[in-house]
Amino acid sequence: MSANAFTWGSLLTPVSEPMTHYGIDPHVGIDVLFTFGLLVALAFFGGRKFRKSEMVEPSGKLDFTTFFEITVGGLYNFTKNSLGDKAKGIFFLTGTFTFFILFNNALGVIPGFNPPTDQFNVTIVLGLLAFIAYNVLGIKEHGLSYVKQFLGPVWYLAWLMLPIEIISHIVRPLSLALRLFGNITGDHKVGGRFFALAPLFVPLPFMGLGLFVAGMQTFVFLLLTLVYMQMAVSHDH
Numbered sequence: 001m002s003a004n005a006f007t008w009g010s011l012l013t014p015v016s017e018p019m020t021h022y023g024i025d026p027h028v029g030i031d032v033l034f035t036f037g038l039l040v041a042l043a044f045f046g047g048r049k050f051r052k053s054e055m056v057e058p059s060g061k062l063d064f065t066t067f068f069e070i071t072v073g074g075l076y077n078f079t080k081n082s083l084g085d086k087a088k089g090i091f092f093l094t095g096t097f098t099f100f101i102l103f104n105n106a107l108g109v110i111p112g113f114n115p116p117t118d119q120f121n122v123t124i125v126l127g128l129l130a131f132i133a134y135n136v137l138g139i140k141e142h143g144l145s146y147v148k149q150f151l152g153p154v155w156y157l158a159w160l161m162l163p164i165e166i167i168s169h170i171v172r173p174l175s176l177a178l179r180l181f182g183n184i185t186g187d188h189k190v191g192g193r194f195f196a197l198a199p200l201f202v203p204l205p206f207m208g209l210g211l212f213v214a215g216m217q218t219f220v221f222l223l224l225t226l227v228y229m230q231m232a233v234s235h236d237h
Contacts, residue, residue, distance in 0.1 A: 082226040105214030118185040127173030138232030
């Protein structure tokens with residue numbers, strides 16, 4: 001987005017000036033804070049009924065709490081299908097990834113907001129977190145034997161497989177970051193151009209496409225992260 005383009009964050013001078021002082025892009029920082037507040041509110045109101053009692057009877061209607069339960073439950077089951085019993089210990093991360101990325105992606109559909117995920121410094125942090133998480137899982141599962149995954153199936157090819165595997169693992173967080181960054185940036189720029197040309201009606205199909213891209217890129221990031229985790233804990237190597 002152009003540096004002169006209007007954003008709601010540009011109106012919050014008391015917040016944006018300290019961010020600029022500490023080297024934080026206020027257009028990104030304020031949007032991230034907005035998403036953070038939205039997610040906190042979602043967790044508070046969506047989980048309020050479950051904090052009161054461990055046993056919650058279904059209400060029989062699709063209210064906010066029921067929708068929240070179905071969404072989180074479906075996401076947990078998806079994680080469990082990949083990681084089995086280990087899903088319980090890692091769902092706090094995969095669930096956070098999903099909601100954080102989805103909301104930040106979709107934020108770009110709202111006029112006056114920039115999606116923070118169209119900034120490489122945001123997506124590379126997400127990629128590095130995924131990288132650290134799956135390696136920690138691998139070490140926790142295999143101990144020092146985790147190194148064997150880098151040496152290949154036979155010992156006499158270890159000298160060849162080791163550098164290949166190291167490069168492959170180093171590229172993974174970069175691949176996650178660039179894929180998310182590139183797709184969200186492209187989608188946001190296309191939608192922004194059409195909104196600037198004709199702000200009424202014409203951008204609506206592109207806003208719908210933007211929501212689709214936001215969901216799809218969230219799913220791709222989550223799926224690849226789960227694949228890396230599944231490979232790290234696998235005993236088939």
